[in-house]
Amino acid sequence: MAEAVVAQPAWVLLAYLIAGVCFILALRGLSNPESSRRGNRTGMIGMAIAVATTLALHHSAALAEIAGAIVIGGAIGLVIARKIQMTAMPQLVAAFHSLVGLAAVLVGAAAYLNPEAFGIAVRVTPIASPSFVSIFPQSRIEMGLGVAIGAITFSGSVIAFLKLNGNMSGKPILLPLRHVINLGTLAAILALISYFTQDQAPLVFGLIVGLSFIIGFLLIIPIGGADMPVVISMLNSYSGWAAAAMGFTLHNTAMVITGALVGSSGAILSYIMCRAMNRSFISVIAGGFGAVASGGEAAAIDRPYKRGSAEDAAFLMAQAEQVIIVPGYGMAVAQAQHAVREMADLLKAKGVTVKYAIHPVAGRMPGHMNVLLAEANVPYDEVFELEDINSEFAQTDVAYVIGANDVTNPAAKNDKSSPIYGMPVLDVEKARTVLFVKRSMGGVGYAGIDNDLFYRDNTMMLLGDAKKMTEEIVKALG
Amino acid sequence: MDFISILSIFVLACFVGYYVVWSVTPALHTPLMSVTNAISSVIVVGALIAAAAAGVPGSKWLGLVAVALASVNIFGGFAVTQRMLSMYKKRERPGDKTHG
Numbered sequence: 001m002a003e004a005v006v007a008q009p010a011w012v013l014l015a016y017l018i019a020g021v022c023f024i025l026a027l028r029g030l031s032n033p034e035s036s037r038r039g040n041r042t043g044m045i046g047m048a049i050a051v052a053t054t055l056a057l058h059h060s061a062a063l064a065e066i067a068g069a070i071v072i073g074g075a076i077g078l079v080i081a082r083k084i085q086m087t088a089m090p091q092l093v094a095a096f097h098s099l100v101g102l103a104a105v106l107v108g109a110a111a112y113l114n115p116e117a118f119g120i121a122v123r124v125t126p127i128a129s130p131s132f133v134s135i136f137p138q139s140r141i142e143m144g145l146g147v148a149i150g151a152i153t154f155s156g157s158v159i160a161f162l163k164l165n166g167n168m169s170g171k172p173i174l175l176p177l178r179h180v181i182n183l184g185t186l187a188a189i190l191a192l193i194s195y196f197t198q199d200q201a202p203l204v205f206g207l208i209v210g211l212s213f214i215i216g217f218l219l220i221i222p223i224g225g226a227d228m229p230v231v232i233s234m235l236n237s238y239s240g241w242a243a244a245a246m247g248f249t250l251h252n253t254a255m256v257i258t259g260a261l262v263g264s265s266g267a268i269l270s271y272i273m274c275r276a277m278n279r280s281f282i283s284v285i286a287g288g289f290g291a292v293a294s295g296g297e298a299a300a301i302d303r304p305y306k307r308g309s310a311e312d313a314a315f316l317m318a319q320a321e322q323v324i325i326v327p328g329y330g331m332a333v334a335q336a337q338h339a340v341r342e343m344a345d346l347l348k349a350k351g352v353t354v355k356y357a358i359h360p361v362a363g364r365m366p367g368h369m370n371v372l373l374a375e376a377n378v379p380y381d382e383v384f385e386l387e388d389i390n391s392e393f394a395q396t397d398v399a400y401v402i403g404a405n406d407v408t409n410p411a412a413k414n415d416k417s418s419p420i421y422g423m424p425v426l427d428v429e430k431a432r433t434v435l436f437v438k439r440s441m442g443g444v445g446y447a448g449i450d451n452d453l454f455y456r457d458n459t460m461m462l463l464g465d466a467k468k469m470t471e472e473i474v475k476a477l478g
Numbered sequence: 479m480d481f482i483s484i485l486s487i488f489v490l491a492c493f494v495g496y497y498v499v500w501s502v503t504p505a506l507h508t509p510l511m512s513v514t515n516a517i518s519s520v521i522v523v524g525a526l527i528a529a530a531a532a533g534v535p536g537s538k539w540l541g542l543v544a545v546a547l548a549s550v551n552i553f554g555g556f557a558v559t560q561r562m563l564s565m566y567k568k569r570e571r572p573g574d575k576t577h578g
Binding site: 008013019020023024026027028030031032033036037039040041043044046047050051054055058059060061062063065066069070071072073074075076077078080081082084086089092093096097099100102103104106107109110111113114116117118138232233236239240242243244246247248249250251252253254255256257258259260261262263264265266268269272358360363365366367368370371374375377379380381382383385 | 479481484487488489491492494495496498499500501502503504505506507508509510511512513514515516517518519520521522523524525526527528529530531532533534536537538540541542543544545546547548549550551552553554555556557558559560561562563564565566567568569570
């Protein structure tokens with residue numbers, strides 16, 4: 001059987017190429033906030049070109065129905081995009097990933113049911129039996145991989161969404177023998193895909209999809225809340241590979257280029273997040289981190305610490321030359337970012353230099369804290385990444401830690417027995433004074449570890465709600 | 479287009495993606511995720527082909543549902559990215575204090 005090649009007119013190939021270039025430029029624009037908005041518009045143009053080209057190529061009687069589907073989907077998307085709170089971005093991104101995955105599965109299924117429309121099959125007429133449509137063996141592999149990755153992306157993202165949205169506990173769920181089950185399921189999927197080349201029965205296709213849904217679910221449930229930034233980046237990557245695999249199936253260059261871009265993007269973000277937590281990718285995937293909360297907190301509570309009031313904090317900061325604010329996710333939960341920005345404004349009016357120091361995993365997804373600060377009107381050129389600002393703490397008068405904990409823990413540098421040992425942390429303890437805002441002395445950080453910083457001589461604990469405490473400081477400064 | 483040509487495009491695009499994404503500033507990693515989300519919905523192209531094809535009703539309906547799902551992503555993804563990017567502002571120069 002000849003591998004017939006799908007003929008696409010040259011102008012179509014060119015149009016898809018232009019769309020691909022637009023997407024590259026959209027990502028390139030993100031190197032700088034100034035060029036990013038133009039980049040995003042270029043991305044929209046690329047998408048419009050891809051859609052218009054496809055519609056022009058496939059004259060269809062179903063144009064009204066297609067337009068209806070676009071309008072319904074588009075309207076839902078626009079409403080969500082307008083209403084969503086910035087603290088909920090990780091959930092939203094997870095939900096969007098699940099849609100890409102599901103769309104890939106549906107496209108794969110549609111191509112399976114009507115392969116001739118996609119030009120990936122040939123009609124075979126054996127002697128003395130009815131003719132049937134046979135999908136090219138190579139297309140079957142590509143299709144099988146595409147729907148498998150799509151299904152994993154879908155069910156994995158649904159679990160990630162439920163965990164991030166709080167519908168499901170962030171605690172890892174550990175099944176017995178889970179590694180055996182997971183590897184067995186993956187092997188079964190690969191075996192089915194290779195069997196699919198011999199037999200294109202609906203049962204085989206259905207099993208590939210079904211098992212992939214299950215493995216996506218099994219892969220994500222053992223991963224704890226602290227590792228969610230890695231998971232969400234990883235699913236980002238999967239959604240790209242799913243699009244690329246479908247691009248291979250449908251011989252579509254726009255999908256292949258985009259899939260490769262998104263796949264690499266997610267992979268790089270996963271790597272950055274793993275490095276920021278000093279975790280290996282394999283150990284994140286294996287799951288279970290954060291399952292055992294440390295039992296040593298009771299002993300730690302009796303250690304002496306210094307406690308200060310909002311007035312003390314205001315006095316110290318007003319006298320300072322430079323203040324570095326270290327925000328964590330707790331600040332966003334308390335909705336304190338606007339109060340923090342107000343405090344920074346008052347300090348700047350008094351001639352104090354104010355900077356923000358962001359740890360890569362300060363939020364719940366890559367870059368999350370930067371968005372939260374930008375939303376509170378904090379200028380982006382006052383916000384610095386860990387490696388750019390860490391050397392400055394030694395020349396800083398006050399470090400104001402709000403809602404962050406583990407990312408400031410000196411144990412990561414000097415306590416080899418600590419679970420976070422080796423993780424890059426912000427050197428806040430080098431500042432002359434550390435003001436640490438915390439609800440109470442009892443609770444421990446996300447990773448369940450006590451923080452030696454609380455008991456240092458140069459640390460003043462500000463116990464209370466992050467938002468109220470900051471507002472009181474604002475009042476005292478005003 | 480034959481397999482080798484597509485594979486070549488794929489491999490080169492992976493390299494382009496690698497270098498382009500490393501040049502993205504960490505401050506914009508969340509918009510990066512939402513915009514990659516939007517563009518990976520280029521899978522809508524496949525959905526459109528299925529929806530436009532006549533002959534197999536099941537395939538057509540799957541295509542239409544996929545078009546709707548991908549549209550949520552395309553419109554939602556680009557719009558939320560634009561919303562985030564419009565928040566990133568430079569330090570105000572003293573004098574033109576306009577708080578939004």
